Amino acid sequence: MTTIKKICYDRLLPSDLRRAIPFASIGTGGRTRAITPIGKLWINGSTLRVGFMGGSSDQQSIVKNYAPEWTKHANLNFEFTASPNADIRVAFADDGAWSYLGTDAKSIPANSPTMNFGWLDEAVVLHEFGHAIGLAHEHQNPDGGIQWNEAAVIRDLSGPPNNWDEATVRHNVLNKYSHDQIHGTEFDSESIMLYSFPAEWTLDGFHSEPNTELSEQDRAFAAGAQMYPGRGQPDAVELAVSEIKATQASIGQPGEEDLFIFTARSAGRYTIETEGQTDLVMKLFGPADQNELIAEDDDSGLGYNPRLTVDLSQGQYFVQIRHYNRRRGTGPYGIKVYK
Numbered sequence: 001m002t003t004i005k006k007i008c009y010d011r012l013l014p015s016d017l018r019r020a021i022p023f024a025s026i027g028t029g030g031r032t033r034a035i036t037p038i039g040k041l042w043i044n045g046s047t048l049r050v051g052f053m054g055g056s057s058d059q060q061s062i063v064k065n066y067a068p069e070w071t072k073h074a075n076l077n078f079e080f081t082a083s084p085n086a087d088i089r090v091a092f093a094d095d096g097a098w099s100y101l102g103t104d105a106k107s108i109p110a111n112s113p114t115m116n117f118g119w120l121d122e123a124v125v126l127h128e129f130g131h132a133i134g135l136a137h138e139h140q141n142p143d144g145g146i147q148w149n150e151a152a153v154i155r156d157l158s159g160p161p162n163n164w165d166e167a168t169v170r171h172n173v174l175n176k177y178s179h180d181q182i183h184g185t186e187f188d189s190e191s192i193m194l195y196s197f198p199a200e201w202t203l204d205g206f207h208s209e210p211n212t213e214l215s216e217q218d219r220a221f222a223a224g225a226q227m228y229p230g231r232g233q234p235d236a237v238e239l240a241v242s243e244i245k246a247t248q249a250s251i252g253q254p255g256e257e258d259l260f261i262f263t264a265r266s267a268g269r270y271t272i273e274t275e276g277q278t279d280l281v282m283k284l285f286g287p288a289d290q291n292e293l294i295a296e297d298d299d300s301g302l303g304y305n306p307r308l309t310v311d312l313s314q315g316q317y318f319v320q321i322r323h324y325n326r327r328r329g330t331g332p333y334g335i336k337v338y339k
Helices: 014-019 057-072 102-107 122-132 150-157 166-174 216-222
Strands: 009-011 035-037 047-053 077-080 088-091 098-100 182-184 247-251 257-264 268-275 280-285 293-297 307-312 315-323 331-338
Touching (some): 098 102, 098 122, 102 122, 150 166, 257 268, 268 280
Parallel strands (some): 047 077
Antiparallel strands (some): 035 182, 247 331, 268 331, 280 293
């Protein structure tokens, strides 16, 4: 039995777990690719509040020391806080190492952790915070060619320290995402998101070594157009509250998400809508919080345009626009907000 057994427990929401399909061997021409599931990213430029649910001062210090390494590259910030409304809530229970993916954390009750460290070192902190900003395990890419020795994987992970049943092993190791769920880059054997596993777990002898720091590709991917570009650069376009003229914009690349900001100078009912022929989806966040989702819409406006009419308090709000077809959709549109 292999001694390499500490594998992250990758937590997905039930809706995503139902969409996962069994891993199929597709040959040995390519291995896997670095991946981020579509729809899990925080708004670019966000400050994520990180809180602790227990843990010693030494344990908390390790997390505070290593987690911000991601923010040197991704256009995000971590704010460690005692607030019960933290976006990422870290526990230190004897429950393995795991994290929810990206914005899935906002669907978890405030009295529950969104991340856990059953063991603690630099590598596991970087790995779990990689999940927290939206990165998945590389070996679960649908274009991968890992030929698993399923019996060996199930045998080893059914014992300590994981003690997983077969369904959990398949979910975390042997299953894969479907193509419409992910963005990807070329395979990176040095990625912090690729846990080490031995040659005995594969039929062709492929294995991966332990990675303890962010690879060059980890840094580039986190800072790239598919994740969080523009480290330190503001990227929200300001909208005037006016019914007359729409601000013109465009989804220039597949997967692009445009961000707008407007100020509600008084409480009341506001309408935010797009116009044009492009099929769009809208999300509204705030007030003064890029991570607090208020409402979202697809086709309530004219044609394929989203339209939200909501009662807002005085404050600053953020509007995120993306194409309905995340993999291939592009096109121009107009957007306006009025009271």
